[in-house]
Amino acid sequence: MMAASVNRRATVHLGKRARYEGRVHDEERHGLGTLFIDEGDGEESALRVTWRHDVPHGVGSLVEPDGGRVSGHWYDGSREALTRDPYEARRVCVRASERILDGLTDVGDGLFAIRELRPGEVVAFFGGGVRLGPSTLEACQEADECAAEDRDANNSTLEHEACEEADECDAEDRDANDSDGDAECERGADKGCGDDAVVDSVDAAHVAAARAEPDWGTVAADGTFIWLPEAWRDCSSYVASLGHKANHAGWRANCELVPFEHPRLGQCSALRVLSGGGGGGGGVGEGVAEGTELTVCYAHLVTLPAGSRPAWLSRLLELRAEEGYYAHLAFTPPRTLLRCRSSIAANGRLRVVSHGPWRVLWFDGVEQGMTYHEPDGRLLPAVVGFDYQRTMVPHVPVILSDAASHVHGLAAGTLDCVLLDAYDAKGRVPTHLQAVPFVRALGTALAPGGCVIANLWHGTADARAAAHGFAQLLDRDAGLRSWALPVVGHEKNCILIALRPKDGRSIATSKAELRRRLLHAAAAYAAAPEMEPAMLKTMRANADTIEAWAVG
Incomplete structure (x- = not known):
């Protein structure tokens, strides 16, 4: 029988060869904890996972004495990270991405349709990973604002100390083990966030990693940020859901991420086919053809400050080519420079809109051409935006x-x-x-x-x-x-x-x-x-x- 306080961390000895170190609730293992098993000769195996009512139920990993590691989801004591979702398995597969981005060679895997997909059809899920609090991405914004204040403070120690104080408060919040913090976790679980979501939200290492790689995450309907650790990104370690394999394509995407409640994953995001194959095409009739790579727009990246953007997005925004323009179209707020009605009726209303360094001429809703400008507004005529025009120029x-x-x-x-x-x-x-x-x-x-x-x-x-x-x-x-x-x-x-x-x-x-x-x-x-x-x-x-x- 366990002898431990409610809502506390504890070490519990389970016979001579096993012990548990982690959270307990009402004398049961409940929350994030590690089960150590004595394998003899002074060696141990360790299962670090989220527990629910004394059984593994959530995100975790098993480390063997020889250093081998198995990561995945545990559901009621059973690991299912390498079990395909039968619904997904009839619609999508993973293979090397066909996305081609100038200057970007590390696109990696992609998600592909294995049959014709209808518009509006849900085809895959983004639900595996560590579940973090809604404030994970907000902290990126706060950290960037703090950094900007530091840069502009002209050695103002008051502002600098304010940022340090905010960081210290954030660290104290993550590390606090008082009953108020535990009670808040329990209230979150009652709201349907999931036990693994609540407990992992206090894991500082996961929070820091998620802020460094926000493109490996998605936002569930309840605000939970679902983030996929590096060890889970290869299909050899995790295939229970494959939505994370869909690459970003901005406005060209043929799928969208929508809130979904999965019978096994709980609150998550689902990939849903856009009407007409989306801006990037691949459509057959009004859907997506077999063999087409499925892409999405990771909308949560739009609000991130420059300092928190993933490296591939920063490089993409710097490209002086068509993909660079479309990246700014998705991530840089537009600014209207000119608006008037053409004297030629067929041209409709004329607009010149800037997206970062790009300026675009529109006739009503039809894009006519683009130019590239330096930050001071100077035109760079050597930059030809559209791929086909740049190919013809020489x-x-x-x-x-x-x-x-x-x-x-x-x-x-x-x-x-x-x-x-x-x-x-x-x-x-x-x-x-x-x-x-x-x-x-x-x-x-x-x-x-x-x-x-x-x-x-x-x-x-x-x-x-x-x-x-x-x-x-x-x-x-x-x-x-x-x-x-x-x-x-x-x-x-x-x-x-x-x-x-x-x-x-x-x-x-x-x-x-x-x-x-x-x-x-x-x-x-x-x-x-x-x-x-x-x-x-x-x-x-x-x-x-x-x-x-x-x-x-």
Whole structure:
């Protein structure tokens, strides 16, 4: 029988070969504690885990005398860290991530769909790990504010002492073993936080580690911060839930994290598929296709001060490339620099918005272009934001001219390929580029076997109708044959290919020849040292689209 005080730490001897050191409640092991077993020859094994009513029930690890360690979840005395959730197992798997970020090579594992997933479908859970108090992330903000006060205090000892006092109070709160603290833990358990959540919230080492790596955590509905220790991040030690394997993708994410109450994990977060595959695509119809990597936006990172951001996020925000812009889009509050209505009705309302160093021109809800600026506002024209534009710059001579005026001045049959990337606030090709005289001049300038390749917005029903209308215009007035192809990875855009067959050749033969030319050009670009990794990934993902089009 145990002889120990209620709500206290104690050492309890369990026979000659075992002892327990940790929290007890009503003469039962209840809370965080370690069971030591004498294995003979002066060696011990140790099970450090959360206990509930005298049995292991929560996060813990077993250390053998030879140094071997097994970590996982214990439920009513049984370890289930290596038991897959049957619901997850029918939907997702883990393999090497396909995320490509300029300058970031340590992406690691990713989470992938093993079948087609419907919009709104819950597919995985983020629930394993150490459960910490809601103040874990708030402390990051407080610590950063303290550091800022120290930097700006001009040797003001009063402010410095205030920060030290706050740190000391925080440490005292974590280490206090008085009955008031224990009673507060019990009240938290009554609110459904879970026993392991309450007890581990006073573990200073876990709190400090979670603040250093907040990207390995998620916030449950009750405010509990669920954080995954390093030892749990490999599938060889933990697979009871796999939501933590979903990488961050900001606005491009195809899933979202939502509160969930799991029958085994309790309060946790779940990955739910966004409608239309999200901003990053991967959609099939309105869901996510089999084999697509599942990504999320870790929204809790948005509120973190710069000093508490994970290293990968800081590096991402420093990139002078498209991924850097999208990182600022997710994490840097926007600032409107200009707002007015265009004199051209089709352009709608114009806005210039800054996100950190990036400034973006919008026509209503359609993003038109971006520039990069120094902190003092100076433009850096050498920074070209969009991947495809930066890929083209070293290879294409630039002529500054209005497209319609330039094409009218070209001799017949002088163009092999025309690339068109222009649409207004509603995703429509600008009116003067749909005028019959321009379309006919374009058809005349195009050589036999030549083509028009247009990037068109495809994100709304009106935009899709406009793209179809432009294709009909090219067919009717330029004498071309048009096809609209989906863009893997950018499903809200489509590529319109309009081909002028060579005299005497069939459509099938002309398509096959154009396919060969396109893939040859893509191979040459892929081999170029300045090829952007993200652009290369998009080209590879769409090679099958070109193949299917050529034989269709």
